[in-house]
Amino acid sequence: MKKALMMLLVALLVVGLFVGCKPQEKPVEKVKIALILPSGRDDMAWSQGMYEGVMDVQKELGIDKIEVSVTENMPNPVDAGAALRDYANKGYNIIIAHGAQYQNPVFEVAKEFPLISFAYGTAFETGDNIFTYDPQAQDGAYLFGMLAAKLTKTKIVGIVGPVKAGDAIKYNYGFIQGVNATDTSIKVLESYTGSFGDTVKAKEMAIAHIEAGADILTGTAQQSVGAIQAVSERHVYWFSSDMDQSSLAPDSIIASQAYYWKDVVVYMIDSRNKGKLGGETIVLDFGNGRIKLVFNPKLKNLITPEIEKLFNDTFEKIKNGEIKVKLPE
Amino acid sequence: MIGEFSKSGVIIGLLSSGVRLSTPFLLASIGEMFSQRSGVYNLGVEGIMNLGAFISFFIALKTSNPYFGIFVTILIGLVMGLVTAFINVTMKAEQGISGIGIYFFGYGLSGLLFRLTLGSIVTTSGFEPLSIPILSKLPFIGEVFFNQNWMVYLALLLVPISYIILFRTTFGLKVRAVGENPHAADTLGVSVAKIRYICIVIGVVLAALAGSFLTIGQIEATFVDNIAAGRGFIAIALVYFGRWRPSGILWGSFLFSFIDALQLRIQVLGTKIPYEYAVMTPYVITILVLSFLAGRAKGPSALGKPFEREST
Numbered sequence: 001m002k003k004a005l006m007m008l009l010v011a012l013l014v015v016g017l018f019v020g021c022k023p024q025e026k027p028v029e030k031v032k033i034a035l036i037l038p039s040g041r042d043d044m045a046w047s048q049g050m051y052e053g054v055m056d057v058q059k060e061l062g063i064d065k066i067e068v069s070v071t072e073n074m075p076n077p078v079d080a081g082a083a084l085r086d087y088a089n090k091g092y093n094i095i096i097a098h099g100a101q102y103q104n105p106v107f108e109v110a111k112e113f114p115l116i117s118f119a120y121g122t123a124f125e126t127g128d129n130i131f132t133y134d135p136q137a138q139d140g141a142y143l144f145g146m147l148a149a150k151l152t153k154t155k156i157v158g159i160v161g162p163v164k165a166g167d168a169i170k171y172n173y174g175f176i177q178g179v180n181a182t183d184t185s186i187k188v189l190e191s192y193t194g195s196f197g198d199t200v201k202a203k204e205m206a207i208a209h210i211e212a213g214a215d216i217l218t219g220t221a222q223q224s225v226g227a228i229q230a231v232s233e234r235h236v237y238w239f240s241s242d243m244d245q246s247s248l249a250p251d252s253i254i255a256s257q258a259y260y261w262k263d264v265v266v267y268m269i270d271s272r273n274k275g276k277l278g279g280e281t282i283v284l285d286f287g288n289g290r291i292k293l294v295f296n297p298k299l300k301n302l303i304t305p306e307i308e309k310l311f312n313d314t315f316e317k318i319k320n321g322e323i324k325v326k327l328p329e
Numbered sequence: 330m331i332g333e334f335s336k337s338g339v340i341i342g343l344l345s346s347g348v349r350l351s352t353p354f355l356l357a358s359i360g361e362m363f364s365q366r367s368g369v370y371n372l373g374v375e376g377i378m379n380l381g382a383f384i385s386f387f388i389a390l391k392t393s394n395p396y397f398g399i400f401v402t403i404l405i406g407l408v409m410g411l412v413t414a415f416i417n418v419t420m421k422a423e424q425g426i427s428g429i430g431i432y433f434f435g436y437g438l439s440g441l442l443f444r445l446t447l448g449s450i451v452t453t454s455g456f457e458p459l460s461i462p463i464l465s466k467l468p469f470i471g472e473v474f475f476n477q478n479w480m481v482y483l484a485l486l487l488v489p490i491s492y493i494i495l496f497r498t499t500f501g502l503k504v505r506a507v508g509e510n511p512h513a514a515d516t517l518g519v520s521v522a523k524i525r526y527i528c529i530v531i532g533v534v535l536a537a538l539a540g541s542f543l544t545i546g547q548i549e550a551t552f553v554d555n556i557a558a559g560r561g562f563i564a565i566a567l568v569y570f571g572r573w574r575p576s577g578i579l580w581g582s583f584l585f586s587f588i589d590a591l592q593l594r595i596q597v598l599g600t601k602i603p604y605e606y607a608v609m610t611p612y613v614i615t616i617l618v619l620s621f622l623a624g625r626a627k628g629p630s631a632l633g634k635p636f637e638r639e640s641t
Contacts, residue, residue: 040440040554044450073554158597164604191596194608198558199551200543204346208593211342222553225450229549248452248551
């Protein structure tokens with residue numbers, strides 16, 4: 001009896017073995033992308049830009065080819081580290097931690113998962129399986145500074161900065177250079193709220209700029225939504241960064257510097273297919289079309305032919321390297 | 330730079346900004362003061378503010394009428410207040426824990442509803458400033474205090490009103506008695522539970538209105554995730570700063586907000602001070618003032634202790 005049972009069990013196992021090995025169709029090469037964002041995917045700024053880029057990749061390559069998972073509101077790098085490890089354990093192929101603050105956790109986790117590609121930025125420090133990306137925020141900012149210098153009537157322009165780090169420093173530095181290169185008599189006010197997300201504070205800060213005489217403002221990060229409320233209430237102008245924000249204040253936003261992350265994500269997928277898992281800084285600039293300046297059609301009349309010519313000339317000069325916008329040391 | 334500051338326009342701008350920044354603190358802190366005076370602290374203020382900010386914005390956007398937004402926010406505040414009171418008074422929860430629960434609930438729900446209903450940042454019209462006749466023409470003070478929107482006036486008026494309620498009415502006496510010695514109050518026939526329910530509801534409704542100010546209390550209203558950005562927690566700290574008195578809360582809110590408005594302007598006018606120090610100043614000075622005033626008063630004796638009739 002016992003023997004018969006044993007035989008049956010063995011037979012079952014053997015059959016099971018074959019069942020398990022039944023001819024399978026070749027599995028679809030699915031790229032699994034995980035995205036970790038410091039704020040919400042609908043912040044109308046930094047995070048939303050990247051989120052839309054990744055979703056566009058999925059739309060283009062097909063939902064059967066690209067799988068996307070998103071973790072939002074992770075301003076704290078330690079929490080983000082836990083999310084990174086979680087995604088790595090789940091076998092994601094590309095894990096993007098969208099912020100400069102994630103450098104340490106990315107390096108820590110990337111060491112343990114050499115076959116997974118990691119990416120973070122704005123940054124330069126790469127690893128074998130770590131990409132970084134580096135939007136040349138200063139280029140568009142320079143052009144905006146130039147336009148602001150041409151358009152200001154009070155001869156005072158202002159920068160409502162978030163935290164003096166990463167993208168914001170580069171952008172603000174470029175903007176100031178643009179103003180100074182155009183008209184040295186114009187004063188640039190520069191200040192920081194100390195927060196990426198406190199829109200109410202950013203609004204009060206923008207009001208302080210306007211009361212100090214500034215009639216054209218600019219700024220970065222999701223807090224800028226608050227500053228845009230202030231320029232809209234007080235009828236002055238604004239230059240946006242990160243993405244096209246003109247819907248927030250159609251009568252105030254002259255132009256936006258928009259990042260196109262789709263191409264960056266596609267680049268990473270292609271690199272992986274060629275066997276390169278990281279080790280490269282992916283640049284976003286005018287030359288490769290990953291940064292575009294989007295003008296608000298409603299305020300296009302502000303740009304006179306003379307200003308437009310200056311803009312186009314300078315744009316070309318930046319694109320071909322004739323003007324090199326400096327970065328802070 | 331001193332010269333720039335002496336211009337009256339700059340000072341008026343500074344003070345107006347301070348009054349605007351202090352409004353959400355005043356509303357939320359005075360509400361929290363009632364709650365704590367009755368013996369219950371609610372750490373969920375931040376979450377309620379976020380929820381109130383969203384609800385009022387959403388209703389204002391959909392109806393194009395910010396007053397509807399306020400109306401619905403008050404209703405939601407009532408419901409949330411009753412829930413909070415039920416947890417803390419009827420269920421006798423550990424108040425520190427339940428407060429954090431309410432915070433996460435409000436914060437999470439506001440973000441979730443925002444995503445489900447709007448999905449992106451949009452703007453609508455909030456309340457316009459309401460100049461008070463005659464008073465707004467007063468030099469200096471008129472521009473600072475009487476050229477704001479009605480929510481600012483409400484917040485400022487709440488200071489004397491809450492003082493009168495707390496110290497000049499029978500209800501206020503009961504509130505203080507319940508917070509100091511609930512057993513004695515109970516013996517005298519005061520319903521501890523009823524008083525605490527009322528005070529908690531007042532606190533939550535005012536916290537929700539504080540949130541409304543962040544969205545539709547602006548001419549150009551918008552909502553972003555986590556718009557309260559820590560203001561609810563500062564409001565709780567200001568109740569301690571103000572020694573559970575409306576006047577103390579007023580000075581605390583003003584001190585913090587005026588220094589905040591000042592540091593924004595110091596940065597804008599351009600100094601060599603690193604911005605990190607500027608951003609820190611309101612917190613540092615508030616803590617300094619608090620530590621110098623420490624020990625002068627203590628909070629309600631029964632604060633944080635659920636009421637048990639049988640206990641000895």
